Amino acid sequence: MSVPTKKAASKPARKLPLKERYALLTRDLDWEPGYVDREQLFPHTRYEGIKIHDWDGWQDPFRLTVDAYYKYQVEKDKRLYAVLDGFAQSQGHLSLSDASYLNAIKLFIQGVTPLEYAAHRHFAYLARHLEGPAPRFAALCQSVDELRHCQTQIHTISNYNKYYGGFHSWSKMHDRVWYLSVPKSLFDDAMTAGPFEFLISISFSFEYLLTNLLFVPFMSGASFNGDMPTMSFGFSAQSDESRHMTLGLEAIKFLLEQDEGNVPIIQDWIDKWFWRAYRMSALVAGMMDYMLPKPVMSWREAFELYFEEQMLGGLFPDLEYYGIQPPRHVNDAIAEKDHLSHQVYKILHNFSFAAAFTTKTPDEAHMAWLAEQYPDSFDQVYRPVWEKHRKIEADGGRVFFQGLPQLCQVCQVPMAFTEPGNSAQISFRRSTFRDETFHTCSDGCQWIFEREPEKYVQAWLPVHQIYRGNCGGPTVPDVLAWYGIQEGDNGEYTGSPDQLAWAAWHSDGDDKAV
C-alpha cells in the first residue's frame, strides 16, 4: 500500500474509505513469522480436522477498526451510565412492577453474567490463536465487549443488592448451585472444545441461532416491568451482540467455504450445540412465562417468531447452499414448545427452598394469560397442578419437593421433561459406558453423550456432589450455607423479606398491616 501524500491545504485530509481502513488494519499489520513456523505459532488450529486454505477469505462486514470501536463503545457506556445514575438517584427500584420481578434478574446475574466473563476469557484465547488477522481482531473486540458486559451488568444490578435478597454471592453460586450448573457446564463444555468448535458453539449457536430467545426476552421483560437499567445494559450489550452474531455467521460461512471436508464436522457441531443451547434456554422459558409480573411474550410465541420463523425459515435455507441441514432433534424442540416452560417452572417452584430466588404459584390472572398463550396444554395439563398448589397454600401449606432430583448427564437439568407428544411420560434415556450407566433427559442429550462419552462422564453433577459429601455437609442447611444462600434469599415469595419490604415501602405511611 502506498502512503497517501499529505495535502498542503489547511483542512485535515479526509479519512480513507471504510473498506481501505479495514483492509490496512487486518491485512497490512499482519506478518509472516520468521523465527518459528506457522504450526508452532498457531498450534491449535489443526487437531479438530478443520481445513483452512485461505485465512484472508474471512471478512468482517462491520469492518471495525480500533478508533471506530472505541468511539462507539465510549458512547454506549455514556448512555448507559446516565440511565444508571438517574435510576439510582430517583429510587427507581420502587417503580418496578413488583419485587417478584427481580427473581428474573437474580437468575440473570447468577446464571448469565459469569458467562460473559467466561466469554471474555475465551475470546481473548481466540484473539491469540486463530490464524487470520481479521478473525483475530474480531475476537479481540468481542473479548473486550464481553468484559464490558460483565462489568456493566455487575454495576447495574448492584443497585438492587442494596435493597433485595439473592444478589450478594452470584459468582460463588455460579460455581456451586444446582440450577446454575446448567449454564456453567454448557460454557465449560464450549471452552474445553477446540477453537473452531467454540466458534460454532458460542459464536454461531449461542450468539446467532438462539440469542434472540436467550437475551431479548430478559430485556423486553425489563422494559415492560419498569427495570430501566437492565433494559439499558441489555440493549447496550445487544448492540455489541449484533456484531457477535455477525462473527458467528461469518465463522460458519467461512469454515464451510474453505473446504468441503469441513461440512460434516460443522453439521455435527450444529446438531450438538443447537440442543445444548436450547436445553439451557429452558431456564429462560420458565422465566418468561412465570417470573415476570407483567409478561411480555410467551416462550411459545418467542420460539415461533425468533426460532421457527427467522432461523428455520430464514437462516437454514441460506445454509442449505453449503449442504447444511437444520439441527438434528429440532423437531423435538418444536414438539415440546407447549410444555417446556411449565415443566421447568414446576422444577424451580418445587426446589426454590434451595435456590437464590423465590417462586410463587401463579394467580388467577396469570393463569388466564397462560391459558390464552397455551390453548393446547395449559388448562389440560398444568392448571390442575397449580390449582392443587393453591389449595394447599390456602390451607397454610407450601409444597417443596423433599429429596434430590436425578440430573441429566449432559444438560444437568433435573429429569422432569416429558416425551415429545406425551406429556404424561417422563423422558428418560439410558446409556452404558465402561460398564457404568448414565442417564439423559432426551434423544438430543443422549446423542450428545454417546458422541463424546469420555467428556460427559466427567460432568460435575450437583446432586452427585452432594451425595459424595463435597457440598458442605449432608443436610439442607449445610448445603445452603456452602452455596452462599442466606435466609430469605430462597423459598416462597409470599411472606419473603423482599415481599414484606416491598409492601411496607408501598403502604401509605401509617402502620396498618401489609
Next chain:
Amino acid sequence: MSTGTLRQVAIDLQESEENRALIEAIKDDNPELTLRHLPGLVKVQAAGRIVINRESVENRLGREWETGEFQLAIVSYTGNFSEWDDDRIIVSWEH
C-alpha cells in the same frame, strides 16, 4: 445476490428519539417494510432485504451521520450484512 428470495430479514432497533429518524429513513428506502413494536424495541421486517442509505438518514436527522453509528441503534437482526460501507448498509439473505 438476494433478488428473487422472499425470505424475511429483520432488524431490531432501540426505540429512541434519534432512532425515530433512522426508522423513517429506512421506511423511505424500503417501501415494503413492516414495523412491529415490542417493549423498548422496534422490529423492522421486509422480504429479501433491507437497505439503509446514509443520505436518507442524514436527510431525516438533519445532520451528518456515519454508517458506523448504526451500531448504536441496533439490538439484533436476522439475515446477513451483505454490504456495509461509508454510504449504505444492506441486510439480506445470500443464497
